[in-house]
Amino acid sequence: MNAHADLGANPKPPVDAARERPSDRLPSISAENITVAYSNGHVALENVSFDLAAGTICGLVGVNGSGKSTLFKTIMGFVRPTRGSIRIAGMPVDEALKANLVAYVPQSEDVDWNFPVLVEDVVMMGRYGHMGFLRRAAKEDHAKVSEALERVGMASFRKRQIGELSGGQKKRVFLARALAQQSRIILLDEPFTGVDVKTESAIIELLRDLRARKHLMLVSTHNLGSVPDFCDQVVLINKKLLAAGPTETTFTQANLEKAFGGVLRHFKLGGADLHDDDDRRAVTVLTDDERPLVFYGENGDKRPGSAGKK
Amino acid sequence: MSELLVPFEYNYMVKAIWVSGLVGATCAFLSAFLMLRGWSLMGDALAHSIVPGVAGAYLLQIPFAAGAFIAGFLASIAMWFVRQQSKLREDAVIGIVFTSFFAAGLLLVSINPTAVNVQSIVLGNILGISDDDAFQVVLIAAVSLAILLVKWKDLMVVFFDETHARTVGINPTGLKLLFFTLLSACTVAALQTVGACLVIAMVVTPGATAYLLTDRFGWLLTLSVLIGGLTSMVGAYLSFFLDGATGGVIVTLQTLLFLAAFVFAPKHGLLAARRPHASGGSAQ
Ligand SMILES: Nc1ncnc2c1ncn2[C@@H]1O[C@H](COP(=O)(O)OP(=O)(O)OP(=O)(O)O)[C@@H](O)[C@H]1O
Ligand SMILES: [Mg+2]
Numbered sequence: 004m005n006a007h008a009d010l011g012a013n014p015k016p017p018v019d020a021a022r023e024r025p026s027d028r029l030p031s032i033s034a035e036n037i038t039v040a041y042s043n044g045h046v047a048l049e050n051v052s053f054d055l056a057a058g059t060i061c062g063l064v065g066v067n068g069s070g071k072s073t074l075f076k077t078i079m080g081f082v083r084p085t086r087g088s089i090r091i092a093g094m095p096v097d098e099a100l101k102a103n104l105v106a107y108v109p110q111s112e113d114v115d116w117n118f119p120v121l122v123e124d125v126v127m128m129g130r131y132g133h134m135g136f137l138r139r140a141a142k143e144d145h146a147k148v149s150e151a152l153e154r155v156g157m158a159s160f161r162k163r164q165i166g167e168l169s170g171g172q173k174k175r176v177f178l179a180r181a182l183a184q185q186s187r188i189i190l191l192d193e194p195f196t197g198v199d200v201k202t203e204s205a206i207i208e209l210l211r212d213l214r215a216r217k218h219l220m221l222v223s224t225h226n227l228g229s230v231p232d233f234c235d236q237v238v239l240i241n242k243k244l245l246a247a248g249p250t251e252t253t254f255t256q257a258n259l260e261k262a263f264g265g266v267l268r269h270f271k272l273g274g275a276d277l278h279d280d281d282d283r284r285a286v287t288v289l290t291d292d293e294r295p296l297v298f299y300g301e302n303g304d305k306r307p308g309s310a311g312k313k
Numbered sequence: 314m315s316e317l318l319v320p321f322e323y324n325y326m327v328k329a330i331w332v333s334g335l336v337g338a339t340c341a342f343l344s345a346f347l348m349l350r351g352w353s354l355m356g357d358a359l360a361h362s363i364v365p366g367v368a369g370a371y372l373l374q375i376p377f378a379a380g381a382f383i384a385g386f387l388a389s390i391a392m393w394f395v396r397q398q399s400k401l402r403e404d405a406v407i408g409i410v411f412t413s414f415f416a417a418g419l420l421l422v423s424i425n426p427t428a429v430n431v432q433s434i435v436l437g438n439i440l441g442i443s444d445d446d447a448f449q450v451v452l453i454a455a456v457s458l459a460i461l462l463v464k465w466k467d468l469m470v471v472f473f474d475e476t477h478a479r480t481v482g483i484n485p486t487g488l489k490l491l492f493f494t495l496l497s498a499c500t501v502a503a504l505q506t507v508g509a510c511l512v513i514a515m516v517v518t519p520g521a522t523a524y525l526l527t528d529r530f531g532w533l534l535t536l537s538v539l540i541g542g543l544t545s546m547v548g549a550y551l552s553f554f555l556d557g558a559t560g561g562v563i564v565t566l567q568t569l570l571f572l573a574a575f576v577f578a579p580k581h582g583l584l585a586a587r588r589p590h591a592s593g594g595s596a597q
Pocket of ligand 2: 071072073110192
């Protein structure tokens, strides 16, 4: 299978290299036929292609081990594809990183938690791409750090040493760092895992803001229920690309069953369970994680919404 | 009273005090980084790895410091490379690389017995250092210190989170190469002041002491450099009265400071840990 889906809600940015500074270019990610194999021979991605343009929040959905994190690492250039290529804003990966175009929040942080840095120092590291040779923080940098900490609700923890936080709090600090970085492309690998619902809503709100300002975000998640809430595009993978496109047409029961097979918990309530009258419509609940996804309609064909959010 | 000022009447003492202070400060700067990544023993490993370089330098009639630096640099690159390519832990990697270098050194020395003045390598000889050597040491230390002062924040990000360093446009590989080059150079410099056995103390103890006193990397560097610099100057001064063994005096002073911090440090000290509600003062 070699699906090549054009996901751009907006047209691709003009490939006009001499136009302006690279960091001012419209963000875009284009994966072309990438195949990724790890050193143990395991092929984690096979022939995956997709295009994402500015002003998009794209949900990346798949079972454990389907290659979501691998895809992020490939976009970041930590894992090199054995075939195919990735271009960010029309540039090779390394150039895009040099231009501070991409912020990345990994699934798990590989850092020394005993490192003598405070929460605010970590978030300030997000600003380094905006600073000069000596990395001296200007007023604006301090303001952005405070703002980012405020957004993730960690402002009162700013003087804590980084290891003295709970798991969810640590996660929020690294989110804040990505926000302070102000890159136009943000990659978030399971940002909501271990984060409470209030913070999750705040982060989603924030991502929407960024979308309105023509940023591009790729977010992997197991919270299927919140995907229709904030993602306008989705990519479903399981080693290969299963489906990609706008949420309304791609995030369907049929595609999800393809992505999750028997793994998904699946409840179908209908007929007498649901209605007093002779109504053939049924509620279908698909769940991979905390928030179930609900389909309602005769064949589950109604636009999906999230349960528990009504 | 005037007896205490006697050392300053001797040119060689004044020179020794300043040179030691500068070397001590630079090593302390490096120690702040080494300690954090489990590379603490690297200083010791480098000091031993330098032996084949020194022996080789005598064989080839090139300057002692050049041979030492090349060997040290190769050893640190080898350690880093093995660490990257395998999943071996730092301690194993350091052990493997430095013993193989040290063995090669011993082999060279045994084949060519007249080669090395072991005494001055093991114990250092700052009080008897020649002007040329002193100049060399000062140059190495000063240049290293200057580079570190400019690049410490970039190095901090690389040591803390390499992944993130890349996303803000920092080149981690280049910076690590720079760091290990400086480390090798400073090990050679420290070797001439305190000797091979005690280099390890110079590149570990000040950073470890400062680590107990603060949670901010900037402060850690400042404290570490102050500790390293001052103990080295005072140590050199005291060694006038104690007749030689400068390295021993310096390291003893550093150890005493470490012990003091270990017991009395406000947050991470032994007493603070015993006190209930000791670690207040951070966020609410
Ligand atoms: N460093 C590695 N070396 C070898 N194989 C790996 C490595 N990392 C991941 N894999 C394998 O590659 C496949 C994809 O892993 P990946 O981490 O991308 O999955 P994922 O979709 O992020 O899963 P999850 O939902 O659990 O985070 C898995 O089969 C995994 O076992
Ligand atoms: Mg993953």
